[in-house]
Amino acid sequence: MLRHFLQRQLILVTGKGGVGKTSCGLSLAYALSEQGKKVLFCEIGGRASSPIFLGLTEVKQGAAVLSWKFNSKLTLTHLETSAVIQDYFRDALPYERLVRFATNNKILSRLWAAAPSFNEFVLLNSIEKICQGTHPRFDERYDHVVVDLHASGHAVTMLGVPKGINRIAKFGAIAERATAIGKILYDSRRTALTIVTIPEELPVQESVELKQRLQDEVGMSVECVILNLIRERHFSEKEGTGFERLLGSMNEGSGKALIRLAATEMKHRQRQEHWLGRIKDCLAVRFVELPVIIPVGRSRIEKLATVMGEVTLTQEWGG
Amino acid sequence: METVLEAIQDKKIVLWAGPGGVGKTTSSAALALALARGGKKICVLTIDPAKRLADALGTNLTNQPTKIDLQSGLGYSGEGELWCLMLDPKETLEDLIRSHANDSKIVDRVLNNTVFNQLSGAMAGTLEYTAIEKLYDLTTNFSFDIIVVDTPPSKSVLDFLEAPDYVARFLEENIFRWFVLFDPKRASRSITSSILQRTGKVIWEVLSKALGADFVDELLEFFRVMEFLASDFRLRAVSLGEMMRSPKTGTLVVGICDPVVLKDVGFLAEEISKRKIEFLGYVVNRTAFFPRSLFELETARSELETVGVFKDPSAELWDRLVAVADEQRTATETQDRVLDEFRSEYRQKAPLAMIPRMAEDIHDLSGLMRVAGHFGALPV
Numbered sequence: 001m002l003r004h005f006l007q008r009q010l011i012l013v014t015g016k017g018g019v020g021k022t023s024c025g026l027s028l029a030y031a032l033s034e035q036g037k038k039v040l041f042c043e044i045g046g047r048a049s050s051p052i053f054l055g056l057t058e059v060k061q062g063a064a065v066l067s068w069k070f071n072s073k074l075t076l077t078h079l080e081t082s083a084v085i086q087d088y089f090r091d092a093l094p095y096e097r098l099v100r101f102a103t104n105n106k107i108l109s110r111l112w113a114a115a116p117s118f119n120e121f122v123l124l125n126s127i128e129k130i131c132q133g134t135h136p137r138f139d140e141r142y143d144h145v146v147v148d149l150h151a152s153g154h155a156v157t158m159l160g161v162p163k164g165i166n167r168i169a170k171f172g173a174i175a176e177r178a179t180a181i182g183k184i185l186y187d188s189r190r191t192a193l194t195i196v197t198i199p200e201e202l203p204v205q206e207s208v209e210l211k212q213r214l215q216d217e218v219g220m221s222v223e224c225v226i227l228n229l230i231r232e233r234h235f236s237e238k239e240g241t242g243f244e245r246l247l248g249s250m251n252e253g254s255g256k257a258l259i260r261l262a263a264t265e266m267k268h269r270q271r272q273e274h275w276l277g278r279i280k281d282c283l284a285v286r287f288v289e290l291p292v293i294i295p296v297g298r299s300r301i302e303k304l305a306t307v308m309g310e311v312t313l314t315q316e317w318g319g
Numbered sequence: 320m321e322t323v324l325e326a327i328q329d330k331k332i333v334l335w336a337g338p339g340g341v342g343k344t345t346s347s348a349a350l351a352l353a354l355a356r357g358g359k360k361i362c363v364l365t366i367d368p369a370k371r372l373a374d375a376l377g378t379n380l381t382n383q384p385t386k387i388d389l390q391s392g393l394g395y396s397g398e399g400e401l402w403c404l405m406l407d408p409k410e411t412l413e414d415l416i417r418s419h420a421n422d423s424k425i426v427d428r429v430l431n432n433t434v435f436n437q438l439s440g441a442m443a444g445t446l447e448y449t450a451i452e453k454l455y456d457l458t459t460n461f462s463f464d465i466i467v468v469d470t471p472p473s474k475s476v477l478d479f480l481e482a483p484d485y486v487a488r489f490l491e492e493n494i495f496r497w498f499v500l501f502d503p504k505r506a507s508r509s510i511t512s513s514i515l516q517r518t519g520k521v522i523w524e525v526l527s528k529a530l531g532a533d534f535v536d537e538l539l540e541f542f543r544v545m546e547f548l549a550s551d552f553r554l555r556a557v558s559l560g561e562m563m564r565s566p567k568t569g570t571l572v573v574g575i576c577d578p579v580v581l582k583d584v585g586f587l588a589e590e591i592s593k594r595k596i597e598f599l600g601y602v603v604n605r606t607a608f609f610p611r612s613l614f615e616l617e618t619a620r621s622e623l624e625t626v627g628v629f630k631d632p633s634a635e636l637w638d639r640l641v642a643v644a645d646e647q648r649t650a651t652e653t654q655d656r657v658l659d660e661f662r663s664e665y666r667q668k669a670p671l672a673m674i675p676r677m678a679e680d681i682h683d684l685s686g687l688m689r690v691a692g693h694f695g696a697l698p699v
Contacts, residue, residue, distance in 0.1 A: 017339015018580070053579060092529040102525045105518075115538060116434055151339050164437040165534065172531010201680050203340070234639050246626065254615045255622030258640055261610075265643050267678040294653075296578060 001288045001311050002031055004224055008192040010131050010184060011146045014155035015196035016206045020228045022050055022148050024196045024290065026076070027304035028226075029146040033073035034305060037143035040067075040130065041076045044123055045150065048078030054298050066137060077138070079126055081119055085112055087129070088122040090136060092173050120158040121165065121178070128181045152210045159185065159193075160218045188221060196226045199275040208282045223285055227276065230289045233269045240266040323571065323672040324353060324695040326599045327465070330569045332454065332562070333599070334468045336479070336591065337573035338583045342604040344372060345681055346573055346674060347469040348403070349690035355389065355401035356691070359464040362402040362457060366450060366471040373405070375683050380405035382453075384461065392684035402463065404453075406471070411449040419551040425544060434541035446471045447482035451559050458562065477587075480570075480594055483559035486552065569599040576603055576654045585665040600670030602694075603658065608675050609644075609651035616641065658698075671698045 005011055005028065013025035022043070029041040043050065051058075056068035056076060067077040082103075089099045102108055112118050126135060133141030149155040162185060165178040184190050193214065197207040211222045235243070243263040250256040280287065290307055293300045327333050327350075335347045344365055351363035362384055365372075373380045376387050384402040389395040413430065420426045429435055450471050457466050470479045526535045562568065570591050574584035584601065591598050620637065623629060629637055662671070674693045681687060 018341055018575070049579060049582075089525075089529060093525065094528070098521075098525060098528075101521055102529060105522070108522060108525065116541075167437055168433050168537045169531055169534035172533045172535075173528065174530040174534045176531075234643055239636065242628075246628070250622070250626060253622055254619035255626070257610045257614050258616075258619040258623070258644055261647055262640055262643050264678050265647075268676075271678075271680065 001224070001286075001308055002035060004286065005032060005144070005192055006035065006037070008190060009142075009144060010127070010191040011144060012149050012155075012159075012191065012193045013146065013196060014149040014152060014193070014210070015226075016203045016210075017151040019196050019198045019203050021151075021196045023296075023301065023304065024226050024228055025146050025148045026050055026070075027290075027301050028194075028308060029144070030070065030074055030301055031305035031308040032144050032146070033071065034309065037073065038140065039074045039144045039146060040138065040142040041070075041074065042127065042130075042145065042147045043076070043078045044147065045081065048076075048080075051076050051078070053296075054301070061137065075142075079123055081123075083137075084122045084126040085119075087126050087136065088177075091125075091129075092177075117157075117161045117164065120161045121174070124158070124162060124181045124185065125177055128177075128184055131184055152206055156210070156213050156217055159214070159220060162186075163218065186219060188223075191220075192224065193220050193222050194224045194226060195222050196228055197279065198229045199227060199272040199279070201275060204275045204279045204282075207279060211283055211285070222283075225279070225283060225285050225287050227279070227287055227289045229292050230276075231269065231272060231292055233273075235262060235266050235269075240270070320668060320697060321600075321670045322695050322697055323350075323600045323602060323670045326670045327354075327569060327571070329567075330465060330599070331463075331567040332458070332466050332468065332565075332569070334470060334480075334568065334570045334596075335573055335602075336470055336570050336587055337602075338580055338587075341573055341575045341580065342674075343573055344469050345687070346602055346604060346690060347467050348372060348376070349687045350571075350694055351403075351465075351467040352401055352684065352687050353691035353694050354465055354467070355399040356393075356395060356397070356688075358398045360400045360402075360462070361465050361467065362404070362461065362463040363467045363469065364404055364406065364450070364454060364457065365469040366406050366446075372681070375681055375687060376401075376403055377684065378403070382407040382410050384457070387684075389684065393688065404457075406450050406453050408446050408449040411453050412445065415449070415452055419555075428544045432537075432541050432544055434537050435544075447479040448486055448556075450479065451483055451563070452555070455555070455559050455562060477590055477594075480563065480591065480596060483556045483563060487556035487560055564595045566597065569597040571599050571602055573602040573604060575605050576607075576657055578657050581657065581661045585661065588665060588669075598666075598669070600672070602672045602674065604674045605676040606673045607647060607650040607654050609648045611648075611651075614644075616644070672696065673698050 011025075011028065013021050013028070015021050026041055029039045033039045051068040054070075056070060058065045059067045059069060059075070064083075067075045070076055086099065086103055089102045090096075093099050093102060127145065127147060129135035130138050130142065131145050133139070150158065162178040162182040165174055166182065169175040169178075195207050195210055197203045207225065211225075214220045214222060240263070243259050243266060246259050247256065247263060250259065288308065288311055290304055293303050333350070335343050335350075337343050347365065348363055351361045355361040365380070377392055378385050378387060380403055382404060384404045387401040387403055389399070389401060416429050417426055420429070450468070454466065454468055457463065530538070572584050572588045572591070574580045588598050588601070620629075623637075672694050673696075674690055677686075677689065679686065681690065
């Protein structure tokens with residue numbers, strides 16, 4: 001599966017909340033770094049959770065934490081709102097005093113907080129600069145930049161911002177930047193957009209809608225869907241029917257309790273298969289299936305990356 | 320210790336907060352159903368429910384409350400009522416603008432403004448603010464005993480809790496007026512103070528350099544039309560903030576038993592209290608259960624041999640059964656440890672409900688009832 005991603009510099013990961021976007025995105029970044037590529041994994045907004053959770057070493061720039069090292073090839077960073085706003089002004093304004101004014105002035109900072117889409121825009125601006133190798137804080141050029149986007153609806157909104165700005169303004173600094181961002185973002189040869197989901201009802205439905213919305217509202221296509229938390233099946237259909245029969249006939253006790261566990265397990269698997277079948281019928285994309293790996297932490301990331309390195313994309317073309 | 324159900328009895332508004340994908344929508348509907356069955360008039364405000372949940376409630380959901388038929392769905396014929404609505408942010412925002420603008424020309428100017436049209440979905444806090452606005456409408460124009468609110472899938476749940484204050488603060492600064500004041504097209508008429516003029520000049524320099532005159536023009540038009548609405552909006556935003564902090568409003572924080580998610584859950588509970596919104600308790604969804612008390616592997620084996628499960632060819636079926644039992648036991652033990660750690664770190668005495676992982680998707684009212692039963696129970 002890695003070939004699909006090895007050909008793209010910018011890799012965007014989205015999906016419903018709670019499906020494991022961050023783990024899958026980070027594992028993908030790690031798998032690419034194992035191919036000898038230099039990779040940057042970006043978390044955006046809110047708080048960065050994975051570096052702290054994984055106990056990674058900080059890389060400082062002055063007093064601020066710039067990034068964390070996963071290994072010699074893979075770096076993690078958190079693109080935090082106030083920092084990307086500053087990045088934008090450093091670039092757009094001619095001298096530092098004006099930059100300080102733009103970010104510290106009370107009225108202007110309220111404006112940046114309130115202007116529709118400004119946060120999304122400056123974030124994409126920084127990502128574009130990182131991809132180009134022209135970002136002042138990340139001056140290295142990365143072979144791959146993997147971005148852990150917001151959940152579904154927010155990701156659609158964010159990805160549509162450069163288009164929206166270009167529809168409003170044709171000339172001026174913001175219009176030029178929006179065009180530059182669009183050149184990378186909306187080019188499917190340079191950017192891969194992937195959805196992570198799990199084989200359950202709501203995540204599957206949301207993924208199907210999400211792919212459609214990305215196509216209709218932003219004009220971006222999803223070519224690969226990562227199916228996370230796929231569990232192995234322990235029992236056959238016939239055994240499953242046998243369990244149901246036993247549950248009807250046995251007296252309560254340890255034996256029946258064990259069969260009840262097995263029957264519940266069976267139901268979970270049937271439901272998983274139902275939703276796997278459903279998503280494969282609904283989406284004409286390539287799928288990657290990832291197993292459940294316990295415990296959480298660094299070893300999970302490494303194991304998932306190994307799986308990603310080994311599996312070939314299953315090509316499924318359905319209705 | 321109190322149960323979650325007891326903790327919310329005297330509230331008028333129950334907010335559900337929690338990270339995405341932990342089952343907020345389903346559990347909030349189930350809680351509403353449990354309360355309605357207790358004889359109260361309940362409304363559940365949901366943001367983006369799965370179609371199947373709407374089907375489960377047996378109705379099409381709109382931006383206005385619809386009464387759910389508990390008689391034919393559950394055979395319930397008591398006093399209690401369950402109402403449900405699904406937020407339509409765009410409709411709510413437009414209604415809000417219409418109700419505040421006394422001039423239909425202004426409504427047209429707002430709704431036709433390019434920035435509003437192209438980017439209003441991306442306007443900071445729009446979804447959150449409209450949800451709270453809807454909630455205010457429900458509290459003032461209807462007579463529900465309790466309103467259960469499924470918070471929107473925010474980038475951060477805190478955005479939701481902060482939305483009214485954020486909007487109020489923003490309007491307090493009268494930012495629209497400032498910008499219009501600095502607008503070069505009006506500058507000659509309205510700027511009197513020279514300090515203002517100087518600041519205004521720098522602001523304009525920053526804006527036109529950083530954004531470009533084209534975009535600033537459009538943005539200004541947006542602010543100009545919003546200025547008409549500002550003072551009314553601000554008063555409303557202040558009332559919304561008060562409603563959130565009222566002793567009749569409380570928050571449940573929902574999560575699943577995963578160490579990363581529980582960290583977020585604990586953090587949220589703390590942040591909610593810091594914002595002076597009452598924290599009511601935790602709900603942990605999709606918990607694992609291992610029937611330790613009625614489980615003895617050797618006994619199980621002999622019982623199953625008696626009913627003839629392991630007559631050849633499949634003694635290896637036994638190995639698979641043991642593997643499944645082991646998996647479940649490990650999962651349950653890990654869960655108990657994680658939950659114990661969580662509870663020793665964050666508010667040990669807070670009410671907590673555990674909702675076990677269901678073997679079937681929930682697609683009707685009786686499915687919701689199976690979830691509902693757990694809110695009145697103490698954690699095991």
